[in-house]
Amino acid sequence: xxxxxxxxxxxxxxxxxxxxxxxxxxxxxxxxxxxxxxxxxxxxxxxxxxxxxxxxxxxxxxxxxxxxxxxxxxxxxxxxxxxxxxxxxxxxxxxxxxxxxxxxxxxxxxxxxxxxxxxxxxxxxxxxxxxxxxxxxxxxxxxxxxxxxxxxxxxxxxxxxxxxxxxxxxxxxxxxxxxxxxxxxxxxxxxxxxxxxxxxxxxxxxxxxxxxxxxxxxxxxxxxxxxxxxxxxxxxxxxxxxxxxxxxxxxxxxxxxxxxxxxxxxxxxxxxxxxxxxxxxxxxxxxxxxxxxxxxxxxxxxxxxxxxxxxxxxxxxxxxxxxxxxxxxxx
Amino acid sequence: xxxxxxxxxxxxxxxxxxxxxxxxxxxxxxxxxxxxxxxxxxxxxxxxxxxxxxxxxxxxxxxxxxxxxxxxxxxxxxxxxxxxxxxxxxxxxxxxxxxxxxxxxxxxxxxxxxxxxxxxxxxxxxxxxxxxxxxxxxxxxxxxxxxxxxxxxxxxxxxxxxxxxxxxxxxxxxxxxxxxxxxxxxxxxxxxxxxxxxxxxxxxxxxxxxxxxxxxxxxxxxxxxxxxxxxxxxxxxxxxxxxxxxxxxxxxxxxxxxxxxxxxxxxxxxxxxxxxxx
Numbered sequence: 236x237x238x239x240x241x242x243x244x245x246x247x248x249x250x251x252x253x254x255x256x257x258x259x260x261x262x263x264x265x266x267x268x269x270x271x272x273x274x275x276x277x278x279x280x281x282x283x284x285x286x287x288x289x290x291x292x293x294x295x296x297x298x299x300x301x302x303x304x305x306x307x308x309x310x311x312x313x314x315x316x317x318x319x320x321x322x323x324x325x326x327x328x329x330x331x332x333x334x335x336x337x338x339x340x341x342x343x344x345x346x347x348x349x350x351x352x353x354x355x356x357x358x359x360x361x362x363x364x365x366x367x368x369x370x371x372x373x374x375x376x377x378x379x380x381x382x383x384x385x386x387x388x389x390x391x392x393x394x395x396x397x398x399x400x401x402x403x404x405x406x407x408x409x410x411x412x413x414x415x416x417x418x419x420x421x422x423x424x425x426x427x428x429x430x431x432x433x434x435x436x437x438x439x440x441x442x443x444x445x446x447x448x449x450x451x452x453x454x455x456x457x458x459x460x461x462x463x464x465x466x467x468x469x470x471x472x473x474x475x476x477x478x479x480x481x482x483x484x485x486x487x488x489x490x491x492x493x494x495x496x497x498x499x500x501x502x503x504x505x506x507x508x509x510x511x512x513x514x515x516x517x518x519x520x521x522x523x524x525x526x527x528x529x530x531x532x533x534x535x536x537x538x539x540x541x542x543x544x545x546x547x548x549x550x551x552x553x554x555x556x557x558x559x560x561x562x563x564x565x566x
Numbered sequence: 567x568x569x570x571x572x573x574x575x576x577x578x579x580x581x582x583x584x585x586x587x588x589x590x591x592x593x594x595x596x597x598x599x600x601x602x603x604x605x606x607x608x609x610x611x612x613x614x615x616x617x618x619x620x621x622x623x624x625x626x627x628x629x630x631x632x633x634x635x636x637x638x639x640x641x642x643x644x645x646x647x648x649x650x651x652x653x654x655x656x657x658x659x660x661x662x663x664x665x666x667x668x669x670x671x672x673x674x675x676x677x678x679x680x681x682x683x684x685x686x687x688x689x690x691x692x693x694x695x696x697x698x699x700x701x702x703x704x705x706x707x708x709x710x711x712x713x714x715x716x717x718x719x720x721x722x723x724x725x726x727x728x729x730x731x732x733x734x735x736x737x738x739x740x741x742x743x744x745x746x747x748x749x750x751x752x753x754x755x756x757x758x759x760x761x762x763x764x765x766x767x768x769x770x771x772x773x774x775x776x777x778x779x780x781x782x783x784x785x786x787x788x789x790x791x792x793x794x795x796x797x798x799x800x801x802x803x804x805x806x807x808x809x810x811x812x813x814x815x816x817x818x819x820x821x822x823x824x825x826x827x828x829x830x831x832x833x834x835x836x837x838x839x840x841x842x843x844x
């Protein structure tokens with residue numbers, strides 16, 4: 236496959252920089268440049284159409300089909316059911332899938348809120364801490380990135396072990412060594428299981444937020460802070476009125492993608508808590524995967540995925556309205 | 567005087583935060599060097615490390631196969647994504663053409679689609695191809711490579727576009743005056759100048775492909791399963807062998823860790839491209 240990209244497009248060879256015979260050399264050069272650009276984007280576009288655009292359209296259409304164990308053999312020829320999948324999820328009180336769906340929606344909102352909030356907050360705090368001069372700072376900055384490299388599925392097995400109630404290191408530290416808690420909490424079941432997936436996600440996400448903020452902090456002109464300091468502004472005021480406003484575009488970008496990635500989280504709950512993470516930690520993606528590929532309710536899965544995508548489009552619109560000014564400031 | 571003490575306190579805090587962030591990784595390595603029995607009872611002895619968990623894990627599951635599959639699929643997919651993205655990224659960085667804005671929006675748009683929505687049709691398409699044509703994509707390396715290439719091309723385009731924008735235009739123009747074709751100038755002049763960017767993009771795509779679980783869980787059965795599936799199967803069959811599981815965790819982190827630290831400087835530049843205007 237790689238070879239196809241190395242071959243020069245046939246037109247490129249014959250295209251001259253300055254064709255002299257044409258009456259309007261400029262326009263012709265322009266045309267050859269454009270043609271060249273189209274050749275360059277062709278492979279990427281082909282892949283995006285084949286594996287993103289077409290399947291997404293097909294997935295949207297499948298959400299209007301009755302696709303389950305009995306009709307799966309027909310593949311794309313399964314019978315149409317109109318809006319049944321949607322109305323079943325959203326309005327049919329008798330549908331057993333409905334409560335599971337709303338539970339997962341609620342869990343995903345809670346998970347996304349805490350994961351993104353804590354990741355950005357702590358990432359910014361650590362970035363401020365690392366944006367100082369100290370012996371060994373370069374080493375600290377590099378090592379601080381390590382959690383981000385640990386694959387999510389390893390994060391999940393590692394933290395599952397650490398969360399164990401009786402032999403896990405976390406309860407040992409909290410209960411046996413420091414006596415912060417009197418009783419050993421159960422982390423992997425019930426109410427606490429939400430924290431059992433939020434905290435590792437935050438741990439893995441912090442380094443990414445941190446380098447992003449750190450790069451922003453280092454690009455900031457020093458004179459602003461120095462001038463403010465001369466005028467008598469303390470560190471808190473300087474952060475409030477200089478640093479924070481300048482970081483707003485970075486916060487905006489991270490919020491946008493952070494929310495999308497968190498809402499689509501799959502690996503951590505799936506590996507840590509199993510195919511069914513339970514009513515307290517079942518997220519949208521674990522629910523959709525389970526219902527589609529374990530219970531063969533493909534129609535339900537497609538409809539739930541479509542609703543999730545619509546929710547994300549709404550989020551992007553809300554985000555755009557909220558941060559429009561900051562984005563204009565950057566570009 | 568007090569400012570100095572505050573600074574010392576912040577230095578100490580910095581090291582403390584670093585220790586906290588690295589503690590889980592330390593725990594992963596330490597646990598992998600114990601035996602399953604020690605982890606089950608909690609009677610760990612950190613001063614007596616042993617590699618038995620690593621050798622036993624290798625016998626428990628066919629880890630070699632998962633590792634090999636991951637290496638093949640992720641390497642080829644990351645290479646293809648980098649190749650396609652460098653072409654498209656160059657087009658976006660240097661040329662004005664109709665549809666350029668559309669392409670940029672489409673690139674972001676792909677990030678908005680939940681995997682589960684296009685996974686279903688891809689899965690059904692692969693099954694259909696298997697049943698009706700000789701094209702084998704379901705549970706094959708090729709199938710996973712195609713999917714991952716498509717997955718990571720969009721983000722890679724943003725990376726490469728940024729790196730190309732940093733290269734002065736004069737270089738190519740000079741080469742073209744000397745008789746190079748447009749494509750020749752791109753291959754001989756621009757690509758070498760963007761080598762750090764190519765490496766960073768490749769590693770970034772590789773890291774993400776290494777981490778992918780949703781698609782490989784649905785699109786493979788036994789031939790093309792990668793490490794995350796190996797780990798899942800391991801939990802399913804030998805949940806009590808915790809030390810072996812931690813050893814598997816260490817082994818599956820090592821390749822990406824090495825790749826990351828070898829290219830860390832360029833990678834960070836690529837990631838933070840959006841943060842600092844350049």
